[in-house]
Amino acid sequence: MSEQKETFNPEFNPLGAEGSIDTNAMPWIPIKDVSGLYVKPIRVSPESGMFSIIFKLDEGCSFPSSIYLGGMDLLVLSGQLNYVQEDKESVLAPGTWGFISANSKVNSITATEEAEVLANFYSAVAFLKEDGSLKSILTGTDVMNLAKDKNISLVPNSSTECWERGPQTYDGPGEPLAIASSNAATLVDSDVGSVLSSEISHPHFVDTREVPWFTMPTMPDVGLKLLRVSEETGFVSMIVRHNGVALPHTHIGASDFLVLSGALGVRAGPPEGYGPGMWFYEPAGARHEETQRVTDEDLIYTANIYGPLVFDSGPGTPVEAVVSWIDYKTMAEEGGIKLVPNSNSNDKTLLAWAPLTAK
Numbered sequence: 513m514s515e516q517k518e519t520f521n522p523e524f525n526p527l528g529a530e531g532s533i534d535t536n537a538m539p540w541i542p543i544k545d546v547s548g549l550y551v552k553p554i555r556v557s558p559e560s561g562m563f564s565i566i567f568k569l570d571e572g573c574s575f576p577s578s579i580y581l582g583g584m585d586l587l588v589l590s591g592q593l594n595y596v597q598e599d600k601e602s603v604l605a606p607g608t609w610g611f612i613s614a615n616s617k618v619n620s621i622t623a624t625e626e627a628e629v630l631a632n633f634y635s636a637v638a639f640l641k642e643d644g645s646l647k648s649i650l651t652g653t654d655v656m657n658l659a660k661d662k663n664i665s666l667v668p669n670s671s672t673e674c675w676e677r678g679p680q681t682y683d684g685p686g687e688p689l690a691i692a693s694s695n696a697a698t699l700v701d702s703d704v705g706s707v708l709s710s711e712i713s714h715p716h717f718v719d720t721r722e723v724p725w726f727t728m729p730t731m732p733d734v735g736l737k738l739l740r741v742s743e744e745t746g747f748v749s750m751i752v753r754h755n756g757v758a759l760p761h762t763h764i765g766a767s768d769f770l771v772l773s774g775a776l777g778v779r780a781g782p783p784e785g786y787g788p789g790m791w792f793y794e795p796a797g798a799r800h801e802e803t804q805r806v807t808d809e810d811l812i813y814t815a816n817i818y819g820p821l822v823f824d825s826g827p828g829t830p831v832e833a834v835v836s837w838i839d840y841k842t843m844a845e846e847g848g849i850k851l852v853p854n855s856n857s858n859d860k861t862l863l864a865w866a867p868l869t870a871k
């Protein structure tokens with residue numbers, strides 16, 4: 513390990529942690545032309561056009577009729593949404609996760625209660641007028657410009673950028689997420705209780721509370737809810753309950769995650785760890801030594817993995833396991849966790865399955 517890495521972030525500045533951003537410290541930025549829609553920009557890849565945001569819709573306001581040019585995945589964090597696509601409606605409650613494949617048209621996503629949603633856009637989204645013609649396009653560049661206007665430093669995209677990163681430059685007031693002041697474990701765990709229920713009639717959405725946990729044999733204290741495995745890209749989406757110690761590992765591909773409950777202790781982070789609303793990006797090639805929770809509460813986070821992980825038992829030790837989408841798929845099958853092909857025949861994605869509740 514280089515001297516530079518050992519001295520990274522010596523002040524434990526939560527806004528300066530490697531590859532992370534405290535979304536609670538950021539403002540909600542209104543989106544021009546869409547009434548009642550606000551975003552917290554998190555990461556934009558100038559290389560691929562992918563961007564990650566948390567968006568908020570005021571009660572009664574809608575994402576317009578849209579075409580998701582590169583696809584999108586989302587997790588409802590708070591509130592309630594009415595989702596309309598192909599003449600069907602779903603009610604999306606906190607904890608509902610979905611994957612919208614590229615070039616899908618969604619008629620509307622309307623907040624029936626003020627709602628906050630974590631969303632990864634794999635490319636731009638085209639907003640349509642009522643007659644179906646193009647109104648505007650929201651791209652990664654637009655999101656980057658929103659951040660620039662507010663002096664917000666987005667998450668670095670590569671390991672090199674992480675080490676070169678300065679402190680967060682936004683010094684205005686933050687507007688914390690709803691999950692920062694609630695028990696967000698209710699999002700994914702039915703045992704913890706829930707206020708709202710989803711009514712899902714679109715097969716590419718799932719109430720994560722209905723997806724069972726399974727464990728990897730080598731890490732019995734780490735539970736996974738597998739939500740999506742792409743046989744085309746190797747991308748894997750899941751919810752992680754991280755109550756033990758994760759073995760040291762290297763991310764061959766990047767990954768991102770949002771803490772939902774508990775507190776995560778990481779190298780160069782503060783002793784109290786990072787809690788709900790902290791969003792992390794592990795760039796391709798990132799390595800960590802052991803990571804663990806630092807409170808007694810369940811540590812639960814979302815995770816998208818964009819390539820395999822290589823586990824060992826410390827610097828210079830032999831590789832103990834390489835875990836890719838193939839292994840997650842196999843583990844799910846062996847654990848009796850059903851994954852089903854996306855109903856869109858163009859999409860080589862396997863999705864979590866839970867009983868659909870037709871509306």
Ligand SMILES: [Fe+2]
Pocket residue numbers: 761763794800
């Ligand atoms: Fe990691």
